[in-house]
Amino acid sequence: MRLNQTFLYLLMGGLFVSGLLGQGLAAAEENLRQPNVVFILADDLGWSDTTLFGTTKFYKTPNVERLAKRGMTFTRAYSSSPLCSPTRASVLTGLSPARHGITSPTCHLPKVVLEPVVSRSAAPNQKATIPESVTRLDTDYYTLAEMFKDNGYATGHFGKWHLGPEPYSPLQHGFDVDVPHFAGPGPAGSYVAPWKFKDFDHDPNIPDEHIEDRMAKEATRFMEQRADAPFFLNYWMFSVHAPFDAKQNLIDQYRKVVDPSDPQRSPTYAAMIESMDDAIGTLLDTIDRLGIADNTIIVFASDNGGNMYNEVDGTTATSNAPLKGGKATMYEGGVRGPAIVIQPGVVKPETHSDAIIQSIDFYPTLLEMLAIAPQPEQSFDGISLVPALQGGKLSREAIFTFFPHSPGIPDWLPPAVSAHQGDWKLIRIFHGGQDGAHRHKLFNLHDDIGERNDLAEKYPDRVQQMDALIQQHLEDANAVCPLANPNFDPAKYDITQEGKASLKGGAKEAKTPHARPAGKPVAGWQPSGTCKLSLVAGGLQVQSDGNDPHFSYQLSEPVVGAKLWLKIRMKSDSAGQGQVFWKSNDAPYAAERSTFFDVYHDGKLHDYEVQISPTGSTQGIRLDPSRSRGTIEILQMQLTTENDELVKQWSFN
Structure with a gap:
């Protein structure tokens, strides 16, 4: 039938055939393009x-x-x-x-930098220097x-x-x-x-x-x-x-x-x-x-x-x-x-x-x-x-992520580089350890997508193997890396959280907005960050005008060798996750000794139970109930053992 039609159109001048050929060539050209x-x-x-x-x-x-x-x-x-x-x-x-x-989003600034610049020193509250980023x-x-x-x-x-x-x-x-x-x-x-x-x-x-x-x-x-x-x-x-x-x-x-x-x-x-x-x-x-x-x-x-x-x-x-x-x-x-x-x-x-x-x-x-x-x-x-x-x-x-900077945000880290290998992720914190050595955080993302459990001490061989990959990448890329800060003064360094930094001396890259000097303790709790505490109607009221409300309590006697639960009844109109820290000896509060928990900020009372898993004694507790401004009221708070034995109950009368 098509041949007959084509023959007929050919007799009529071939217009239809030429059209078909044109369409065919266009289709072929599209396929080849x-x-x-x-x-x-x-x-x-x-x-x-x-x-x-x-x-x-x-x-x-x-x-x-x-x-x-x-x-x-x-x-x-x-x-x-x-x-x-x-x-x-x-x-x-x-x-x-x-x-x-x-390595930094500074490409809109007037200064033209085409090669990264090594920084030889930093403020005394920083363990590592921060290189200057290329800007174009x-x-x-x-x-x-x-x-x-x-x-x-x-x-x-x-x-x-x-x-x-x-x-x-x-x-x-x-x-x-x-x-x-x-x-x-x-x-x-x-x-x-x-x-x-x-x-x-x-x-x-x-x-x-x-x-x-x-x-x-x-x-x-x-x-x-x-x-x-x-x-x-x-x-x-x-x-x-x-x-x-x-x-x-x-x-x-x-x-x-x-x-x-x-x-x-x-x-x-x-x-x-x-x-x-x-x-x-x-x-x-x-x-x-x-x-x-x-x-x-x-x-x-x-x-x-x-x-x-x-x-x-x-x-x-x-x-x-x-x-x-x-x-x-x-x-x-x-x-x-x-x-x-x-x-x-x-x-x-x-x-x-x-x-x-x-x-x-x-x-x-x-x-x-x-x-x-x-x-x-x-x-x-x-x-x-x-x-x-x-x-x-x-x-x-x-894969590797190189970020030698330290922005002042709640989930703050010092200058760092990371490697992802299968389910594992290693973060190297440049010169964050003792005597200028690097410090590491290791997470298994398959089991812990929220990066709550640092496994660096548990798997030192994996840390060493992945850190060697990081080093190879940095050397191959000829990366300009942070150096150990010769001006570092331990007396001016206080990591209250790698996740919420509080640095004595006020480094610009890690300073918390709206931070105020610590107020007087209320019911034994020491306010810090962006909050003030007061007692109201049988509860502890937390008022924050920024993104870093937190307060801490020093136990009169350390709790040795026990997993603990912090039980809290509170209501909030703030925002963001909560986090509980614990410390032993004279060590500061740090992210590896903390647990996140989800908080309902709907103005209604809710009960929370947060596990504390110390490797030694527990001498202090810090509570970060939110990550934003707002008002929080805590009506009950207890510290108990795994067997529900009471360790401490706070009274807010």
């Missing part, structure tokens, strides 16, 4: 900030789920750093921050964008950059287009117009235009204009970085469904998440409408963990639970996030992988996906993820 690549990088999006892993009921991310249905979701995806600029440089170079030297992505690097450009791709960057202004902008790193051509750490002024970008105004017909809506429109225009040739769209979202503001109608909607007992309860942050997700939906809708979905690779990731420490709507911005910590920490909450890779016809849809991956892997992965060879003598710290994307295993010894 290199695939488009869309790289979506969210800013500060935590592991629990999407609906991918069942960790939130408050946020809505249906378009992230659309991505997941088209490709492979990685459950153990790590950023190269717990802060943004180092990770962004790693995405574009495939190199570790230990190698490229950008050097144009000598052959970036991912330059690779695409040299292989015939149109290249466009949309959104946040934070790797340096001119002459280190996207336009000097291989991008044809850069919108809004802005080098700052977040959106200029706000998410909702009017903005404060120098050369980029909102649509006058949309007075309250959202920056993510506008970026998605700009990216859509880029794809529409280049749909007939391969393109690389680098969509680096401003969301969900500070400042914290959003569309008012969305904030109002989420405010109506806030659960006070849910650690994720900021309506503003939830609205920001929804606008981020909407932008992803716009990109997907455009790809589908243009008919290029089957020939488009999509990568989705975050530059670091969720921001647990800024206050929004009277609470923390978000929670990374069950992970410990958040943005700017070396704990899982600071570096672990969502990641999805899509390659139609190659990566099976709706699949998952528990392979350990990192930001440094995306560059070599895309090279293999596109069958493009690296430059002569070009090498990577990352590896190709193609074996995992095809359902197999990855072959690597470990």
Whole structure:
């Protein structure tokens, strides 16, 4: 039948056949054409900030789920750093921050530093020095964008950059287009117009235009204009970085469904998440409408963990639970996030992988996906993820996170580097031990995803083996590492928590906001951090005006060789996890002698039981009931043995 029709049309001038041939050639050209690549990088999006892993009921991310249905979701995806600029440089170079030297998000500052600088000394309350970070992505690097450009791709960057202004902008790193051509750490002024970008105004017909809506429109225009040739769209979202503001109608909607007992309860942050997700939906809708979905690779990731420490709507911005910590920490909450890779016809849809991956892997992965060879003598710290994307295993010894800084946040650590190897994670704290030696924390993430149990003393051989890998990585990368501080004064150093630092002498990187001098003891409890204590109506009232309320009690007689339980009845309108510390001898309170517990901040009475597991005697107790401002009332508190024998009962009359 088709031959007869074709013969008939040939007799009529061959128009139909020429049309068929034209369509066939176009289809063949499409099949032979290199695939488009869309790289979506969210800013500060935590592991629990999407609906991918069942960790939130408050946020809505249906378009992230659309991505997941088209490709492979990685459950153990790590950023190269717990802060943004180092990770962004790693995405574009495939190199570790230990190698490229950008280890701090200072690329918007005026000072140009192209090589990391060794610091020989530090304040007397610091055991280690802190190197000076590189502040610009050097144009000598052959970036991912330059690779695409040299292989015939149109290249466009949309959104946040934070790797340096001119002459280190996207336009000097291989991008044809850069919108809004802005080098700052977040959106200029706000998410909702009017903005404060120098050369980029909102649509006058949309007075309250959202920056993510506008970026998605700009990216859509880029794809529409280049749909007939391969393109690389680098969509680096401003969301969900500070400042914290959003569309008012969305904030109002989420405010109506806030659960006070849910650690994720900021309506503003939830609205920001929804606008981020909407932008992803716009990109997907455009790809589908243009008919290029089957020939488009999509990568989705975050530059670091969720921001647990800024206050929004009277609470923390978000929670990374069950992970410990958040943005700017070396704990899982600071570096672990969502990641999805899509390659139609190659990566099976709706699949998952528990392979350990990192930001440094995306560059070599895309090279293999596109069958493009690296430059002569070009090498990577990352590896190709193609074996995992095809359902197999990855072959690597470990991944490393180099963070030689010490930001003043609740889950604070001194300068450190970590290694992930299988289920194990080792953190080396530079010169944090005795006499300038390194100190280590070891966690088994399979059994302890919240990093509560430090196993370094229990498994010294594993510590030694993994620390040797860390050392090899640092030497291979020629990393500029912290040195032992020759000015260190033990009398000015007091780690009351590696997780909440209190440093005598007030180092700028670890100073707690709103901290006040210790007040007088109340019922034997010594207030500290950001709280004051008082007795009210048969209870102990804790009032905090910051993110670090805590208070301690020195037992009159030490409890020797017994596991204990601290039993508390209290109510709170604050925010964040609670934590109990114990100490023996003259040792300070420290994270390895502490236990986290979840607190309901709904203004209602709740009972809590927190286990204390000392290796020797217990001489003191410290309670951190929250991580935010607010009022807490404790009506009952007891310390008992495992056999429920009373050790101490506090009276608050």
